[in-house]
Amino acid sequence: MQPPILEIKNLSKAYDHGKNPALVNFSLGLNKGEVLGLLGPNGAGKTTLISILSGTLRDFSGSVVFKGMDLFADRQLRNQIGIVPQEMAFYEELGAMENLMFWGGLYSIPEKELKKRAQDLLALVELSSRAKEPIKKFSGGMKRRLNVAIGLIHQPELLLLDEPTVGIDVQAKVSILDIIRQVGLQGTTVVFTTHQLAEVEQTCSRIAIMDKGIILAQGTLNELIRIVGEKDIVIVSGEFSADRFSDAIKPLIHNDIEILSITDNEAHLAFANSEGIPGMMQHLFQQHVSLADLKIKSPNLEAVFLKLTGRSLRD
Amino acid sequence: MKKIFHIAHLDLKLTIRDKAFFFWFLAFPMFFILIFGNLYKSNPADKKAALLIVNQDRGQWGNYFVKKLESPDIELDVRTSVPEKIIRMLVIPADFSEKLVTQNSQELQLRKNSAANMEAGAVAETKIVQAIARLLSELIIYGNRNIEDFFAAHTPFNDLVSIETRLPKDTVAVVPSGFDHTIPGTIVQFIMMMVLIYGGVMVLEDRKNRVMERILFSATSFGELFNGKLLGRLLMGLMQAAILIIAGKIFFHLNLGNIFLSSLVVLVFTLAMACLSIFVGSVLHKEELIVAVSVLAGNVFAALGGCWWPAEIIPPTFRILAMVSPAYWAMDAFHQVIFFGKGLASILPNLLILLAFTSVFMVLALRFFKIRE
Numbered sequence: 001m002q003p004p005i006l007e008i009k010n011l012s013k014a015y016d017h018g019k020n021p022a023l024v025n026f027s028l029g030l031n032k033g034e035v036l037g038l039l040g041p042n043g044a045g046k047t048t049l050i051s052i053l054s055g056t057l058r059d060f061s062g063s064v065v066f067k068g069m070d071l072f073a074d075r076q077l078r079n080q081i082g083i084v085p086q087e088m089a090f091y092e093e094l095g096a097m098e099n100l101m102f103w104g105g106l107y108s109i110p111e112k113e114l115k116k117r118a119q120d121l122l123a124l125v126e127l128s129s130r131a132k133e134p135i136k137k138f139s140g141g142m143k144r145r146l147n148v149a150i151g152l153i154h155q156p157e158l159l160l161l162d163e164p165t166v167g168i169d170v171q172a173k174v175s176i177l178d179i180i181r182q183v184g185l186q187g188t189t190v191v192f193t194t195h196q197l198a199e200v201e202q203t204c205s206r207i208a209i210m211d212k213g214i215i216l217a218q219g220t221l222n223e224l225i226r227i228v229g230e231k232d233i234v235i236v237s238g239e240f241s242a243d244r245f246s247d248a249i250k251p252l253i254h255n256d257i258e259i260l261s262i263t264d265n266e267a268h269l270a271f272a273n274s275e276g277i278p279g280m281m282q283h284l285f286q287q288h289v290s291l292a293d294l295k296i297k298s299p300n301l302e303a304v305f306l307k308l309t310g311r312s313l314r315d
Numbered sequence: 316m317k318k319i320f321h322i323a324h325l326d327l328k329l330t331i332r333d334k335a336f337f338f339w340f341l342a343f344p345m346f347f348i349l350i351f352g353n354l355y356k357s358n359p360a361d362k363k364a365a366l367l368i369v370n371q372d373r374g375q376w377g378n379y380f381v382k383k384l385e386s387p388d389i390e391l392d393v394r395t396s397v398p399e400k401i402i403r404m405l406v407i408p409a410d411f412s413e414k415l416v417t418q419n420s421q422e423l424q425l426r427k428n429s430a431a432n433m434e435a436g437a438v439a440e441t442k443i444v445q446a447i448a449r450l451l452s453e454l455i456i457y458g459n460r461n462i463e464d465f466f467a468a469h470t471p472f473n474d475l476v477s478i479e480t481r482l483p484k485d486t487v488a489v490v491p492s493g494f495d496h497t498i499p500g501t502i503v504q505f506i507m508m509m510v511l512i513y514g515g516v517m518v519l520e521d522r523k524n525r526v527m528e529r530i531l532f533s534a535t536s537f538g539e540l541f542n543g544k545l546l547g548r549l550l551m552g553l554m555q556a557a558i559l560i561i562a563g564k565i566f567f568h569l570n571l572g573n574i575f576l577s578s579l580v581v582l583v584f585t586l587a588m589a590c591l592s593i594f595v596g597s598v599l600h601k602e603e604l605i606v607a608v609s610v611l612a613g614n615v616f617a618a619l620g621g622c623w624w625p626a627e628i629i630p631p632t633f634r635i636l637a638m639v640s641p642a643y644w645a646m647d648a649f650h651q652v653i654f655f656g657k658g659l660a661s662i663l664p665n666l667l668i669l670l671a672f673t674s675v676f677m678v679l680a681l682r683f684f685k686i687r688e
Contacts, residue, residue, distance in 0.1 A: 054532050056687070078534045089529040091325070093332055105321045106533040154533075 003068065004029040005189050006158060011062035012213075013048055022048040024213040026062070030191065032157075035184035037200030037207045038193040039305065045213040046193035047086065050162040054083045066158070079107055082156030082188075086163045088143045092136040096127050096146050099135065100153050107154040114153075121149040125179060141172025148179055152188075159183060161192035165199060177203045197301045207301070209308055216308040224304045231270040233260070233303045234277060236284075238291040240265065248287035252280055260306045268306055318535050322543025327550045330513050339512075340555055344505045345562060351623055352497040352567065364438035365390040367404040369397050374412020375466060381407070383446035388438055402428045403439055416462050423447075445478040452476035494567040499577075499649040500622035502559045503584060503642050506552040508613035510588040511595055514548035515605040518596025518684075527686040541593075541684055548592050552585030572653040576662060580652065583669045584645040590676035597683040616640035621647070641672045 011026040022045045030036055040046050051057035053064060055072065064071040071077055090099045100118035109117065122128045125145035135143060148164055161180065165173045173196075180203055184190050194200060200207050201221060208218035217224055240248075242262045249267070253259065256276055260268035271277060274296065284291060297303070330336060366389055370377045381393055384405075397404070406424040414421040425443065427436060456472045457465060521527045530540055563569030571577040599605045617623060619633065620642025626634055627650075637643040648665035651657040 056528050056531060075534045075536060078532065081532075083529075083532040085525060085529060085532075087525045089525040091329065091526065092524075093329055102321070102325055103529075103533075106318060106530060106535050108317065150529075 002032060005032045005067055006030040006191075007065040008049075008053075009063045009065070011049070011052065011060060011064065013045075013052060013057065013060040021213050023052075023060070023062075026210075026213060026215065028208060028215060028218075030158075030189055032189055033184070033187050034206055035180065035190040035204045036192075037204035038191060038210060039195065039197065039200050039207060039301075040193070040210040041195055041309070044195075044211045046210065047162055048213075050083070050085075050160055050193060053081075053160055054085075079154060080157045082151040082154065082159040084148050084151035084159070084161040084164055086166060088147050090135060090146065090150055093134055095132045095134055096122060096138075096149075097131040099146065100149060103150045104153040109154065117153060117155070121152055124152075124182065125149045126175065139172075141168045141175065144168050144172060144176055145179065148176060152183065156188065158189045159191070161190070163193055163195070165194065165196065173199070197305065201301055209305055211309045217304070221301060224301065231258070231272050231303075232274050233297040233300075233306075234269045234271055234280075235266065235293075235295040235297065236269070236291055237266045237293045238289065240289050240291075242267075245289060248284055248289045249280075252283055260303070268303075270303070270307075318539045319543045319546055322530070322535075322540065323546035323550055326514075326517055326544065326547030327554065329517065330551050330554075333513070339509060340505070340558055341562065344501045344555075344559055347501045347504070348494065348497050348559070348563070348567070351500065352494040354493065364388055364435040364442070365392065365402065366439045366442070367398070367401060368393045368407065369404060370395060370407045371409045372407050372411040373409050374416070376412035376415045377407045379466070380411070380446060380450055383449050384442055386442055386445075389442045401426060402431050403436060405443060441480050445480065448478045449474075449476050452478075494563065495570045495653055496625060496650075498559060498563040498567060498569050499571070499653065500617070500646060502556050502581065503620065503645045503649075504613060504617035504622040505559065506555050506581070506585050507588055507616060507642060508609055509555050510548050510552045510585065511592045511609035511613060512606055513551055514544075514589065514592030515596035515599065515609060516602050517547075518544065518593055519599065519602060519605060522597075522685055522687055525687055531686060537686075540686070541681065544593055544684075545589050545680075548589035549582075549585055552588055553581065556581045556585065570653060572656060573658070576652045576659060577649065579659075579666065580645055580648040580662065580669075583666050583673070584641060587641050587669055587673040587676055590673055590680045593680035594676060594683055597680065597685050600688075616642045619643065620645070621650075625650070641669055644668045644672075 006029070008026060008028045011023050012021070013023045014021040026045070026049065028036075038046055038049070048057065052060055053071070055078065066077055066081070069077060071081075091102065094102070097118055100121060101114060104114040104118060119128070119131075122131050125148060127142060127146060127149070130138070130142070135146065138146070144164060144167075148161065151159060151161070164180070165176050168176075177199055180190055180192060184203075184205070192199075192203075204221075206218065206220060207224060209216045209224070242264050245267050246259075246262050249257075249259065249262075249269075256272040257280070258270040260270055262268075269280075277294075277296070281291070281294070366384070368381055368384070368391055370381060370393055372378070381391065384391060397406070404426045406426070408421065408423070411421060423443070425440065453469065453472055453476060456475065457469065460468070527540060531537065560569065560571065595605060595608060599608065619629075619637040620626065620640040621629070621637065622642055626637055626643060626646060629637065644665045648662040648669075651661045651665070655661075
């Protein structure tokens with residue numbers, strides 16, 4: 001078995017003189033060619049992790065080993081890592097081709113080779129026809145695609161993307177996820193952070209769910225679904241308070257029904273057997289709990305996240 | 316080193332691409348040159364060494380002295396009465412011959428208009444001194460013979476004496492026109508303003524757009540990034556100087572004296588401004604603030620430092636105050652090289668003071684250089 005390409009051990013980082021922990025003994029191993037989706041809500045510590053790996057955030061404890069070497073001991077190792085920040089960090093006055101030539105120039109790639117790579121990447125991100133146009137005229141989705149292309153110009157072995165699909169429309173999102181998949185298929189190891197469940201479900205070979213600076217669970221999609229069991233998720237909504245619903249449902253709680261979360265006006269329940277759903281409805285009706293809607297979902301990543309964190313991902 | 320040039324080249328490219336580049340780097344400074352150049356320009360009608368001679372002498376010696384003044388370098392206009400308007404005038408008094416014959420001392424008056432061309436004036440004055448020397452030499456050669464017979468007997472030694480003027484080492488050899496002062500002044504002012512504005516704003520924008528942070532994602536070190544930014548600003552300043560020097564040469568026959576020394580002054584001054592621009596761009600958080608501070612500092616330091624008018628004419632108190640401005644030391648060095656034809660040894664103190672400014676600004680730039688907000 002090959003050693004992991006990236007091994008993060010006990011990484012801890014806190015802000016405000018230690019008052020706000022962002023990462024708490026965070027450990028993660030990554031094998032070559034894997035596409036890992038790092039899923040977590042805002043404030044989970046995803047961007048802090050990427051900032052540490054990119055070398056721009058200091059004062060942390062723990063270690064990061066890349067290809068058997070301390071990542072921070074030798075700057076030259078950075079030539080093998082591509083980082084796509086959440087911000088559109090490039091020169092908007094320049095064209096896409098000029099940008100790629102500038103960023104590629106930082107990696108001492110011979111000009112002829114660099115030009116070829118830039119053209120190939122522009123084709124990959126579907127910007128060839130607008131290669132010379134100033135970026136400031138691009139749409140948000142086009143800018144995001146270029147942002148990814150810049151991270152790939154030096155053909156890194158490891159690509160880190162920090163929320164690469166933030167703030168763009170569905171079509172652009174699909175395009176970027178496609179690019180990530182293609183890069184993964186070409187053998188590049190990819191880590192990308194997101195709080196979009198659908199993105200990791202569609203794109204990643206492995207998923208890690210993190211919150212409050214730690215990894216709650218990791219594995220393939222199927223492995224994670226097993227955490228919640230083969231239960232249906234029932235989402236009921238109506239005009240009720242969390243306490244009122246909790247009191248009303250309490251007599252029904254047994255092995256077949258599990259409360260995932262209850263908030264005012266909405267509750268998530270897991271049913272081992274969906275035949276119990278009409279009975280629950282009748283019981284709540286008798287308890288004068290007013291229900292407006294009921295949805296039944298098959299086990300998915302959302303349910304896993306809900307179960308692990310006790311809250312919805314977009315909270 | 317390649318990465319430093321790569322980063323610097325991009326900043327220079329972005330500067331040139333700016334839509335206001337042509338205005339700020341050429342049109343606006345040319346406007347300054349035209350305004351101040353014409354304000355400090357001598358009377359163009361007096362470019363030749365013209366000398367009006369009012370010969371009031373009652374004897375022959377006045378005319379003879381006028382003949383001694385004749386030379387291809389000077390245009391003489393001999394009259395007997397004083398006209399209303401004069402540029403430069405030599406008055407030969409009525410008793411000139413009489414005093415000469417009786418061997419009494421006498422006085423010649425040279426009157427000048429304040430707007431008269433200094434260079435032409437220097438030529439005229441030299442010719443007057445030469446004529447006096449030649450006349451006296453002839454009288455010495457003539458000896459103790461009867462002075463009344465001089466004009467009959469002087470032919471053998473008429474024009475025997477020639478006078479050659481050799482200027483001492485540090486004498487003003489060239490008196491430049493107003494543009495020769497104004498163009499270096501505008502170069503200094505606009506290096507200061509453009510490097511501070513463009514250099515400072517780009518540091519701010521790069522920081523806000525997080526491109527400097529992204530540069531450091533690569534194997535590029537902090538030192539390479541800093542030096543790249545520094546070199547970029549140095550090249551901006553040198554480009555500004557080159558544009559104005561070329562325009563000055565083409566349109567105003569600019570005289571920069573020893574071009575190597577003048578270039579050295581530009582280089583050292585620009586280096587100081589390059590460091591200052593990184594500091595300004597790092598500590599100020601708004602583009603408008605950087606522009607305001609740069610324009611204010613640029614104009615105040617330019618006025619104090621002698622970019623608009625020679626620092627020699629400002630009151631002593633302000634002149635002492637002006638020494639806090641790097642522009643003062645750059646302009647003083649330019650004056651030494653252009654106006655007084657001095658060498659490296661004379662401007663070395665100025666260069667060392669500018670390097671001291673550079674060191675202080677460099678420390679500040681390194682201390683406050685921020686790659687992200």
